[in-house]
Amino acid sequence: MDASLQSRVAVLAREIAGQARTVEDVNGLMRLMMKSALERMLDTEMDVHLGRRSLAEPAQVSTGAAPPPPEPAAAERGTPSKSSNRRNGRSKKTVRSDSGELTIATPRDRDGTFEPQLIEKHQRRVPGFDEKILALYAKGMTTRDIQEIVHELYGVEVSPTLISEITADLDAEVTAWRTRPIDPVWPIVYFDGLVTHVRGANGRVAQHTIYVAIGVNLEGRKELIGLWLAESEGAKFWLSCLTDLKNRGLRDIFVACIDGLSGFAEAIHTAYPQTSVQLCIVHLVRAALRYVSDQDSQAVARDLKKIYTSATALEAEQALEEFAQAWDGKYPTISKMWRVKWRDIVTLFDYPPPIRKAIYTTNVIESVNSVIRKFTRNRKIYPNEDSALKLIYMAIREASARWTMAIRNWKEALNHFVIMFGDRVPELKGK
Numbered sequence: 001m002d003a004s005l006q007s008r009v010a011v012l013a014r015e016i017a018g019q020a021r022t023v024e025d026v027n028g029l030m031r032l033m034m035k036s037a038l039e040r041m042l043d044t045e046m047d048v049h050l051g052r053r054s055l056a057e058p059a060q061v062s063t064g065a066a067p068p069p070p071e072p073a074a075a076e077r078g079t080p081s082k083s084s085n086r087r088n089g090r091s092k093k094t095v096r097s098d099s100g101e102l103t104i105a106t107p108r109d110r111d112g113t114f115e116p117q118l119i120e121k122h123q124r125r126v127p128g129f130d131e132k133i134l135a136l137y138a139k140g141m142t143t144r145d146i147q148e149i150v151h152e153l154y155g156v157e158v159s160p161t162l163i164s165e166i167t168a169d170l171d172a173e174v175t176a177w178r179t180r181p182i183d184p185v186w187p188i189v190y191f192d193g194l195v196t197h198v199r200g201a202n203g204r205v206a207q208h209t210i211y212v213a214i215g216v217n218l219e220g221r222k223e224l225i226g227l228w229l230a231e232s233e234g235a236k237f238w239l240s241c242l243t244d245l246k247n248r249g250l251r252d253i254f255v256a257c258i259d260g261l262s263g264f265a266e267a268i269h270t271a272y273p274q275t276s277v278q279l280c281i282v283h284l285v286r287a288a289l290r291y292v293s294d295q296d297s298q299a300v301a302r303d304l305k306k307i308y309t310s311a312t313a314l315e316a317e318q319a320l321e322e323f324a325q326a327w328d329g330k331y332p333t334i335s336k337m338w339r340v341k342w343r344d345i346v347t348l349f350d351y352p353p354p355i356r357k358a359i360y361t362t363n364v365i366e367s368v369n370s371v372i373r374k375f376t377r378n379r380k381i382y383p384n385e386d387s388a389l390k391l392i393y394m395a396i397r398e399a400s401a402r403w404t405m406a407i408r409n410w411k412e413a414l415n416h417f418v419i420m421f422g423d424r425v426p427e428l429k430g431k
Contacts, residue, residue: 221407238267
């Protein structure tokens, strides 16, 4: 902070300390400073518009809480100018800001050609105010919650229509994001679903499932690449999701990790014949334990672990036989279920330990689901599908801001992918 700025801040602090006695006093002074700053910046825009100031010239900065109105420009005082255009007084309007409602005087020009950029014509909200509304909306707050909080913090009444207008801009953003092109090759893609309740066009509330696809790119970083919402699921729907990814540019997946959703493995084998499917082991174990009494659950889980921690597929198959001999008498469903899905369980044994750790479970996507649940817990029922998608999108956008590091052991895993799929890795083609 330079000396002049420090001096101005000190002056402001002294004035606030000398004049403010209550929180409302402080808020009032802050509104006056905001009003002054906005009007001075608008005056600067007018000077630039009339050719009396370069954009590189700094505007004068107020050093008081409630400064006097800016001096009229030369044209207002009658001083001749090269341009025929002149200032033509001011028009007042009330805008909403983070400090509350402000009445500001916007300069006009005689030709009516001035288009302010700071606060555009017909704009009634200072930049930053909308972001506050969106932040509250992203936290899963209802329209009534947002109204109460904004009124309490800023003393501003906001209507449900205003909140809808602010959040409506998200529709285009969500659509653009869901249809954006994606990279052609993703070494690992995780798929999972999360149940929520949505009110349909007929007014009936029904269970819908939010389907998400998270990819790990060639740099080892996670990215949400697909988001769908549907009332029903099955092979046909899954195929439509995969077709959507194909249409957006996804040409190859090395390993697809899924949680055993009905018909999904078949859809992946159809859409991406070269892709290996790995069922989430954690989900398989949880599903198996549903058939087991509490007193046997630890022993069954321990014997199942011997299967998926085996060194080879052959050793895993032997461990499954031993499990069947030990438990089929009480729980025959478990070994039968694992044998039916064996093709997509033993995929992990085709890969070395670094890759096994990455595809062992869909916990990567489970963490995203937990973020979605946290953001949506205040919304027991969504009024429509668009509302659900908007809120989920904002939740994921906030969560993905923390995805800056590659997944653990990625370099080692990538080296193995290159050896196994060298002709399918873009960087190696043609070399």
